[in-house]
Amino acid sequence: MRYELTKELETGNAIIDREHKELFRAVNALMDACSKGQGRAAIEPTIKFLLDYVNKHFSHEEELQQKNKYPNIIAHKQFHVTYTRKLRDIVNAIPAAGPTVSDLSTLNQHIAVLVTHIRTEDKKVGAFLNGK
Numbered sequence: 001m002r003y004e005l006t007k008e009l010e011t012g013n014a015i016i017d018r019e020h021k022e023l024f025r026a027v028n029a030l031m032d033a034c035s036k037g038q039g040r041a042a043i044e045p046t047i048k049f050l051l052d053y054v055n056k057h058f059s060h061e062e063e064l065q066q067k068n069k070y071p072n073i074i075a076h077k078q079f080h081v082t083y084t085r086k087l088r089d090i091v092n093a094i095p096a097a098g099p100t101v102s103d104l105s106t107l108n109q110h111i112a113v114l115v116t117h118i119r120t121e122d123k124k125v126g127a128f129l130n131g132k
């Protein structure tokens with residue numbers, strides 16, 4: 001399965017949407033790397049890229065919210081912190097021999113949480129920014 005920024009996931013903010021697209025590309029790259037049955041070392045660069053990109057993107061979103069005085073910024077930021085921490089824990093748990101089926105399932109479930117966050121919370125941010 002490939003993650004894709006479908007129309008219903010668009011927030012209407014060009015920066016956020018572009019970064020979400022890039023984020024999905026990073027997730028797909030990691031999933032592809034994981035599906036090759038390689039050890040952890042081989043997938044390490046895609047893990048690192050994803051973690052870095054998530055951090056960068058969340059900071060951009062928070063800056064946008066800060067600058068525009070988005071009313072729900074505290075809760076949104078809190079989600080970002082918790083989400084990033086759990087994502088880091090999940091990828092850190094991948095053993096040297098490579099991801100197990102259960103690792104992949106945990107990872108996919110956590111990506112699904114992000115997709116839901118985009119569909120609900122990020123869309124609210126997009127609507128707010130567009131209404132300004």
Ligand SMILES: [Fe+2]
Pocket residue numbers: 061076080117121122
């Ligand atoms: Fe967000």
